[in-house]
Amino acid sequence: MKFEIENGEYVGTAEWRGAGDVALDMTNPKERRFFERYFSQEDAFMAGPVEAPEMAHGRRDETQRAFEHAAFCLSAYDYKVRRHDSQPSGAHR
Helix, strand or coil: CEEEEEEEEEEEEEEEECEEEEEEEEEEEEHHHHHHHHHHCEEEEEEEECCEEEEEEEECCHHHHHHHHHHHHHHHCCCEHHHHHHHHCCCCC
């Protein structure tokens, strides 16, 4: 799963390759450091059944779902993200 990231101008891409493995394609070293830290940090969230919720935590790069959630949460930092379409135009099945 790969996302393109912008903040008024193109920042680069972040691609989840596997647990703990996010590939960043960014030329600005400051932006790269921010995203390296951002995706390696943990989030806390509610888990479990509705009648007995409990706090859980996990790294933002631990699973594809956690990575996707973290990418869309970048809007809190004024970033815009969009899923990178790796298929050429007209190649949809």
